Amino acid sequence: xxxxxxxxxxxxxxxxxxxxxxxxxxxxxxxxxxxxxxxxxxxxxxxxxxxxxxxxxxxxxxxxxxxxxxxxxxxxxxxxxxxxxxxxxxxxxxxxxxxxxxxxxxxxxxxxxxxxxxxxxxxxxxxxxxxxxxxxxxxxxxxxxxxxxxxxxxxxxxxxxxxxxxxxxxxxxxxxxxxxxxxxxxxxxxxxxxxxxxxxxxxxxxxxxxxxxxxxxxxxxxxxxxxxxxxxxxxxxxxxxxxxxxxxxxxxxxxxxxxxxxxxxxxxxxxxxxxxxxxxxxxxxxxxxxxxxxxxxxxxxxxxxxxxxxxxxxxxxxxxxx
Amino acid sequence: xxxxxxxxxxxxxxxxxxxxxxxxxxxxxxxxxxxxxxxxxxxxxxxxxxxxxxxxxxxxxxxxxxxxxxxxxxxxxxxxxxxxxxxxxxxxxxxxxxxxxxxxxxxxxxxxxxxxxxxxxxxxxxxxxxxxxxxxxxxxxxxxxxxxxxxxxxxxxxxxxxxxxxxxxxxxxxxxxxxxxxxxxxxxxxxxxxxxxxxxxxxxxxxxxxxxx
Numbered sequence: 015x016x017x018x019x020x021x022x023x024x025x026x027x028x029x030x031x032x033x034x035x036x037x038x039x040x041x042x043x044x045x046x047x048x049x050x051x052x053x054x055x056x057x058x059x060x061x062x063x064x065x066x067x068x069x070x071x072x073x074x075x076x077x078x079x080x081x082x083x084x085x086x087x088x089x090x091x092x093x094x095x096x097x098x099x100x101x102x103x104x105x106x107x108x109x110x111x112x113x114x115x116x117x118x119x120x121x122x123x124x125x126x127x128x129x130x131x132x133x134x135x136x137x138x139x140x141x142x143x144x145x146x147x148x149x150x151x152x153x154x155x156x157x158x159x160x161x162x163x164x165x166x167x168x169x170x171x172x173x174x175x176x177x178x179x180x181x182x183x184x185x186x187x188x189x190x191x192x193x194x195x196x197x198x199x200x201x202x203x204x205x206x207x208x209x210x211x212x213x214x215x216x217x218x219x220x221x222x223x224x225x226x227x228x229x230x231x232x233x234x235x236x237x238x239x240x241x242x243x244x245x246x247x248x249x250x251x252x253x254x255x256x257x258x259x260x261x262x263x264x265x266x267x268x269x270x271x272x273x274x275x276x277x278x279x280x281x282x283x284x285x286x287x288x289x290x291x292x293x294x295x296x297x298x299x300x301x302x303x304x305x306x307x308x309x310x311x312x313x314x315x316x317x318x319x320x321x322x323x324x325x326x327x328x329x330x331x332x333x334x335x336x
Numbered sequence: 337x338x339x340x341x342x343x344x345x346x347x348x349x350x351x352x353x354x355x356x357x358x359x360x361x362x363x364x365x366x367x368x369x370x371x372x373x374x375x376x377x378x379x380x381x382x383x384x385x386x387x388x389x390x391x392x393x394x395x396x397x398x399x400x401x402x403x404x405x406x407x408x409x410x411x412x413x414x415x416x417x418x419x420x421x422x423x424x425x426x427x428x429x430x431x432x433x434x435x436x437x438x439x440x441x442x443x444x445x446x447x448x449x450x451x452x453x454x455x456x457x458x459x460x461x462x463x464x465x466x467x468x469x470x471x472x473x474x475x476x477x478x479x480x481x482x483x484x485x486x487x488x489x490x491x492x493x494x495x496x497x498x499x500x501x502x503x504x505x506x507x508x509x510x511x512x513x514x515x516x517x518x519x520x521x522x523x524x525x526x527x528x529x530x531x532x533x534x535x536x537x538x539x540x541x542x543x544x545x546x547x548x549x
Contacts, residue, residue: 037402044405078403078437086397086443095443099395103444107392111445185388186418190396200398200411200421207407212421213414 016295019134023141030083030138030199034206035062040077083199084136085190086117093117096196097125097247098240101174102189105181122247129248133234133241134290139194139218143231146222147273150230161228164275165236167286174242193240194218194233231273235286249285254307255294257281261301262317268293268302278302281313377424378457378508378525380409381432382439382450388418393446396421400438400447408432425457427510427525432457434484434509453485458508458525460490462500466522469498479512479523 039062042051051059063073070076081088086095095117104110125132133140154160180188190196197214204211221233234241257278268278271292276283278293294302299319316322380400384390400423401409408430414420425432439449460479468474475498483490488505490512492498500512500523508525516523 033402041405041407074405078441081402081441082397082399086395086399088399088441093443095395095397099397099443103393103395107389111393114444117443184418185392186420187392187395190421191414196396200396203398203402204411207401208410212411214421 015291019291022135023138023144026084026136027138027141029080030202031206032065033080033082034203036066036077036080037203037207039063039066040073043073083196083203084138085193085196085199087199092120094120096193096240097122098189098193098243099187099196101178101243102181102187105178106185106187108182125244125247125251127252128289129251129253130241130244130286130288131248132244132288133238134288137195137240138198140234142198142222143194143225143234144273146225147231150226153226160226161230161232163229163232165229165232167235169236170238170242170245173237174239177239189239192217194221194238195240230275235274244288245285250308251285251289252306252308253289253304254310255283255287255289255291255302256305256307256311257314257317258301258303259314260318261299262319263299263301264317264320264322265298267296267298271296281311283310376525377410377426378510380423380425380438380447381434381436381455381457381507381509382442382447383457384446384448385456390446391418391422393444394422395444395446397443398423399441399443403437403441405435405437406430406433409438425510427513428521429514431510431514433511434507453488453505453507455507455509456528457510459506459528460502460508460510460512460523461526462502463520463522463524466518466520467500468518468520468522469496469500470522476517478515478517482511482515484509484511 035058038055039059042048042055042059048056048059066073066077079088079090084096086099087093095114097118100115100118103114121132150160177188177192191214197218201211201215201218221237225232229236255278262279264279266279269276272278273290273292274286274288276287289304294304301317316326379387379390384393396411398411398421401407401411408425409423410426410429412419412422412424423438434452434455436449436452439447442448462470462479464470467476469476477492477498477500479500480490480492485505485507488503490500490502490506493501508528510525512523513525
């Protein structure tokens with residue numbers, strides 16, 4: 015399951031890299047100017063033609079079916095936008111534009127069912143942040159000081175609130191400048207198609223440093239306003255991870271592997287869990303699995319296969335005997 | 337080297353430098369504006385008329401740039417202004433071909449689907465002192481032949497075959513600006529209100545123009 019997630023994450027990222035090339039190919043086709051292209055442009059055009067020719071007939075028009083980024087894009091004709099974009103735009107303009115609200119409908123419905131799944135399964139920044147976190151654990155093994163501070167999780171709701179207020183005051187969609195998925199999609203496009211990069215790239219590098227030096231996955235956990243929106247939407251999510259007490263052996267690998275610092279060992283997933291299945295994949299006794307439930311269950315006690323539980327059982331039986 | 341000779345040399349070279357910089361200073365005093373005014377950044381087709389409303393509605397997703405076939409859509413850099421990551425067109429760099437893909441792609445109401453002839457990106461304004469045919473320094477007509485909207489937008493002056501005149505049908509796509517071969521930059525896209533004033537009056541255009549050549 016976790017490997018499937020890595021596949022999804024990297025394919026989303028690869029798509030973001032591929033789309034600018036497809037766009038370049040499309041504009042070359044639209045200009046009918048193959049003979050005038052430079053050698054590197056010809057290479058782009060040829061490779062994209064080789065990639066797309068089995069699927070589409072008219073590259074000039076058919077490629078418009080797949081455009082944009084995860085911030086807002088067209089996926090096979092369906093327009094989809096990030097709920098945060100809708101929140102920011104409504105806050106900035108003070109009016110609701112219904113077609114735009116409808117583009118965020120599918121993500122909103124999906125995150126009501128699956129919770130913060132966007133953060134774990136789709137977000138192109140997550141791929142980089144997770145690789146960055148692997149690097150952090152590696153550096154920690156080498157002996158470099160890696161920050162693992164814990165901040166207050168509620169900071170991100172404050173960031174969301176301040177962002178909305180700022181958007182309302184200044185009349186700009188402030189989130190667009192500080193939301194990593196939006197930044198990444200845009201910057202990849204700038205780098206490939208427009209030959210340059212914006213200030214967002216520097217901001218993103220700063221967030222990576224923040225993750226490395228202050229807190230593990232610090233931006234996602236404590237600052238990201240989009241994460242705040244998805245957390246709020248996924249508060250009463252249907253699909254949850256549940257710990258089976260009879261199978262658990264208290265090894266606490268799930269707590270170690272959870273990059274969001276949650277506590278699966280004590281049944282404490284809360285609204286922050288992004289259903290990333292890392293804990294399910296690491297569990298040696300298959301005690302963790304998905305269930306359909308609106309609320310987290312309370313702490314069920316220590317695992318039945320663990321030392322603590324067995325010692326208690328022995329003590330209880332001794333008491334009964336005595 | 338002694339201190340005195342060192343100071344003497346420093347003073348001597350400073351004097352030489354100052355004297356040689358004199359012509360530049362004089363040029364700055366007598367001919368302060370030698371470069372032609374750069375072109376203004378014009379909005380995309382179908383953009384909200386009010387620029388601040390456009391910035392409020394734009395979420396900076398960059399879709400308009402991705403669907404644009406001639407790749408004319410550029411983006412404001414994050415330079416601290418409100419307009420960061422919002423799109424604009426620089427017609428001198430690359431002009432809009434009025435295909436309308438960006439209007440269809442925009443998820444918000446920043447760009448709304450508008451009929452071709454009702455697009456309002458501005459209006460072309462021809463500086464009749466800078467345009468070669470208007471001062472009888474050559475024959476051209478490139479702007480008229482490239483215009484996608486025909487004689488309702490730009491046409492030759494009555495009874496003349498080379499002097500271009502902008503009409504009310506112009507939507508400001510800027511293809512004439514891109515194609516104009518003259519280094520004096522006689523044609524530029526301006527706001528509709530400004531363009532209507534200066535359209536037929538050579539005097540007004542003389543006052544507003546900023547170029548020296």
